[in-house]
Amino acid sequence: MGTNVKAQEEKTIPQKMNGGKMLVEALKAEGVEVIFGYPGGAVLPIYDEIYDSGIHHVLTRHEQGAIHAAEGYARVSGKPGVCIATSGPGATNIVTGLADAMMDSLPLVVFTGQVATGVIGSDAFQEADVIGITMPVTKYSYQVRSAEEFPRIIKEAFHIANSGRKGPVLIDVPKDVAIASDIFNYEEIEVNIPSYQPNYTPNHLQIRKVVEAVSSAKKPVVLAGAGVLHANAHEELRAYAEQQSLPVVNTLLGLGSFPGNHQLFLGMGGMHGTYTANMALYECDLLINIGARFDDRITGNLKHFAPNAKVVHIDIDPAEIGKNVPTQIPVVADAKAALAALIAEDGARGDFSIWLKKLRNWKEEFPLAYKKEVNILKPQRLIELVHQITNGNAIVTTDVGQHQMWAAQYYSFSNPNKWATSGGLGTMGFGLPAAIGAQFASPNDAVVCFVGDAGFQMTLQELSVLQEKNLPVKVVIVNNHALGMVRQWQELFYEERYSHSLIPQQPDFVKLAEAYGVKGYRATNEEEAQAVLKEAFRHNGPVLLDFRVAPKEKVYPMVAPGKGIHEMVGVKQ
Amino acid sequence: MKRIVTATVNNQPGVLNRITGLFTRRDYNIESITVGVTENPAISRMTFVVNVDDEAKAEQLTKQLNKQIDVIKVQDITDQPKIERELALIKVVSNPQTRSELAGIIDPFRASIVDVSRDSLVVQVTGDSKKIEALIELIRPYGIKEIARTGTTAFTRGSKKAGGQDTKQVTFTN
Numbered sequence: 075m076g077t078n079v080k081a082q083e084e085k086t087i088p089q090k091m092n093g094g095k096m097l098v099e100a101l102k103a104e105g106v107e108v109i110f111g112y113p114g115g116a117v118l119p120i121y122d123e124i125y126d127s128g129i130h131h132v133l134t135r136h137e138q139g140a141i142h143a144a145e146g147y148a149r150v151s152g153k154p155g156v157c158i159a160t161s162g163p164g165a166t167n168i169v170t171g172l173a174d175a176m177m178d179s180l181p182l183v184v185f186t187g188q189v190a191t192g193v194i195g196s197d198a199f200q201e202a203d204v205i206g207i208t209m210p211v212t213k214y215s216y217q218v219r220s221a222e223e224f225p226r227i228i229k230e231a232f233h234i235a236n237s238g239r240k241g242p243v244l245i246d247v248p249k250d251v252a253i254a255s256d257i258f259n260y261e262e263i264e265v266n267i268p269s270y271q272p273n274y275t276p277n278h279l280q281i282r283k284v285v286e287a288v289s290s291a292k293k294p295v296v297l298a299g300a301g302v303l304h305a306n307a308h309e310e311l312r313a314y315a316e317q318q319s320l321p322v323v324n325t326l327l328g329l330g331s332f333p334g335n336h337q338l339f340l341g342m343g344g345m346h347g348t349y350t351a352n353m354a355l356y357e358c359d360l361l362i363n364i365g366a367r368f369d370d371r372i373t374g375n376l377k378h379f380a381p382n383a384k385v386v387h388i389d390i391d392p393a394e395i396g397k398n399v400p401t402q403i404p405v406v407a408d409a410k411a412a413l414a415a416l417i418a419e420d421g422a423r424g425d426f427s428i429w430l431k432k433l434r435n436w437k438e439e440f441p442l443a444y445k446k447e448v449n450i451l452k453p454q455r456l457i458e459l460v461h462q463i464t465n466g467n468a469i470v471t472t473d474v475g476q477h478q479m480w481a482a483q484y485y486s487f488s489n490p491n492k493w494a495t496s497g498g499l500g501t502m503g504f505g506l507p508a509a510i511g512a513q514f515a516s517p518n519d520a521v522v523c524f525v526g527d528a529g530f531q532m533t534l535q536e537l538s539v540l541q542e543k544n545l546p547v548k549v550v551i552v553n554n555h556a557l558g559m560v561r562q563w564q565e566l567f568y569e570e571r572y573s574h575s576l577i578p579q580q581p582d583f584v585k586l587a588e589a590y591g592v593k594g595y596r597a598t599n600e601e602e603a604q605a606v607l608k609e610a611f612r613h614n615g616p617v618l619l620d621f622r623v624a625p626k627e628k629v630y631p632m633v634a635p636g637k638g639i640h641e642m643v644g645v646k647q
Numbered sequence: 648m649k650r651i652v653t654a655t656v657n658n659q660p661g662v663l664n665r666i667t668g669l670f671t672r673r674d675y676n677i678e679s680i681t682v683g684v685t686e687n688p689a690i691s692r693m694t695f696v697v698n699v700d701d702e703a704k705a706e707q708l709t710k711q712l713n714k715q716i717d718v719i720k721v722q723d724i725t726d727q728p729k730i731e732r733e734l735a736l737i738k739v740v741s742n743p744q745t746r747s748e749l750a751g752i753i754d755p756f757r758a759s760i761v762d763v764s765r766d767s768l769v770v771q772v773t774g775d776s777k778k779i780e781a782l783i784e785l786i787r788p789y790g791i792k793e794i795a796r797t798g799t800t801a802f803t804r805g806s807k808k809a810g811g812q813d814t815k816q817v818t819f820t821n
Contacts, residue, residue: 209664209665209668216715217661267716267720269657269718393711396703
């Protein structure tokens with residue numbers, strides 16, 4: 075009886091605690107499994123609370139690693155990634171990750187330390203105007219001015235980050251706020267932001283317009299982007315495409331939202347898209363964009379993009395509709411809700427037989443292709459080998475550049491949320507930390523991190539985390555001793571003047587891995603590659619693989635900058 | 648083309664910074680901006696005058712403004728019946744000989760002289776920006792020493808018909 079009374083008292087009397095403890099308790103209440111961070115002076119009170127809180131904190135070796143890990147976690151788990159950095163340099167080190175998450179709509183809740191409120195504005199030690207610096211690259215940001223408002227701010231931050239069009243939210247926590255105590259009543263706080271009410275449900279009249287447009291189309295195509303994945307609508311996408319016999323093109327970030335081996339799948343579109351995907355986007359008479367933002371890498375020259383098409387754009391962010399491509403049928407909605415409504419309408423089937431036949435012929439005649447050579451490891455072949463050994467089921471992360479495009483082209487994704495790549499911002503150094511986050515999000519999945527030899531060197535210090543946490547990530551270095559994509563552009567557009575893109579000097583990556591306590595292998599041809607991949611995947615721990623690939627290999631097909639999407643070079647090799 | 652856009656926003660520190668940052672980031676040029684608290688002290692009203700190339704750019708601007716978490720409501724009121732006002736203070740060279748002449752010029756503008764010194768006087772005028780520019784041109788020959796303009800603030804007129812005109816939030820009407 076006595077204990078019952080006590081329990082009741084604990085329930086009704088709100089507890090007072092300091093700001094640091096509030097942060098820890100709020101993360102627990104949000105069900106946060108893991109946070110990535112790096113301590114420092116201004117966040118000492120917070121780290122003191124983390125110390126024996128039971129919160130799973132991963133110490134990365136650089137703040138950039140922490141935020142990219144949080145991004146990888148968010149992309150794979152669908153839940154907000156959480157990261158902590160200290161004031162000043164700690165906070166400025168995460169700016170790249172914030173911009174990356176903002177471009178790719180990844181939900182993050184990021185805490186930064188700040189100098190005490192009394193000295194803000196005095197150029198105090200490790201002070202930086204983090205709110206000012208990060209304003210353009212966050213969905214929203216808060217500076218906490220008192221412990222009293224801290225719980226509400228955290229709750230709002232999780233709500234804003236993970237609703238509507240998702241994105242990073244930053245909370246700047248002055249040191250004195252983390253020390254001050256106030257009431258913590260997290261469960262009772264109701265988020266109410268009248269000025270932020272994202273619309274999830276599609277307008278029925280607009281859905282009807284889409285249905286009619288599909289029924290009367292002759293050459294329709296669906297362009298499915300990451301919005302489908304964020305809305306967890308991959309099943310609806312497949313059901314809708316199958317119901318209406320609609321061919322599907324993916325954006326880079328949308329890969330995995332539609333099965334890579336499906337007969338209605340045309341591949342990735344855009345600058346390095348498949349011939350069929352790009353020609354479908356060019357020739358279609360109805361383009362249904364679901365959760366993609368018509369990025370310039372998918373459209374090419376806007377003058378030649380889908381010139382004869384009626385455009386449907388389904389997006390949760392109204393500002394994306396009509397931004398780049400004039401849109402006849404706008405649908406502001408969550409992809410899942412919109413697709414469910416379209417399926418339920420069960421519209422009259424259009425006659426696409428001639429179109430689908432044409433697409434099939436293109437797929438057969440102009441598949442992705444590369445020249446095979448004896449005794450030289452082709453990077454495309456390397457991706458295929460990794461696909462084979464992982465049965466196409468691994469979670470794949472990448473940096474940016476040639477290896478990223480080859481991974482997108484040749485690792486045929488069949489499942490959603492197994493692809494974490496830096497799309498909009500194109501961040502070198504993203505792959506390895508993102509793989510760490512991905513592995514925490516999905517501990518039982520194989521995680522493969524494709525990186526170039528250059529990008530890898532931007533965040534390679536995170537090998538320490540692989541070793542410390544014994545994460546079985548396989549780091550695959552597609553090593554061509556160059557900034558491959560820069561080199562490719564210089565070869566094609568700058569008369570082979572390879573200005574600072576060739577990097578003959580590089581560390582011995584195998585020894586480097588060993589120095590970090592990570593197994594390392596090297597392979598220079600296909601036979602060796604197969605053997606070391608076998609070894610690597612047999613080992614239940616981190617492995618780094620240095621694959622010496624054909625150094626002059628280029629990514630094809632390619633839509634040169636300024637060209638229309640139908641003007642591809644290198645289609646058949 | 649010139650657009651007049653109004654927005655009601657949360658009256659919080661940093662909001663003006665967010666909005667002006669948005670204009671810069673999205674490559675919009677603000678001609679003028681005014682901010683003041685509304686009848687509700689938690690809400691401020693902003694009025695922007697901005698030059699855009701075409702309708703699509705204007706629509707994109709209202710959408711981007713709406714997307715801001717602190718923005719409650721956005722209206723492009725350029726083509727609506729509206730009241731548009733700006734205040735200008737103009738310090739103009741004057742001596743006892745020209746003083747009454749100047750008074751005669753500003754009178755039809757319903758402007759007033761709010762400060763007089765030995766060699767100058769200050770004219771205060773309110774109205775839409777065209778009216779203010781017209782007055783400035785008329786008194787320019789006397790020698791303008793200084794001009795301070797507030798920028799345009801505006802809102803829509805009360806509705807004339809029963810039921811009122813539609814002033815719904817400018818989001819993408821589905």
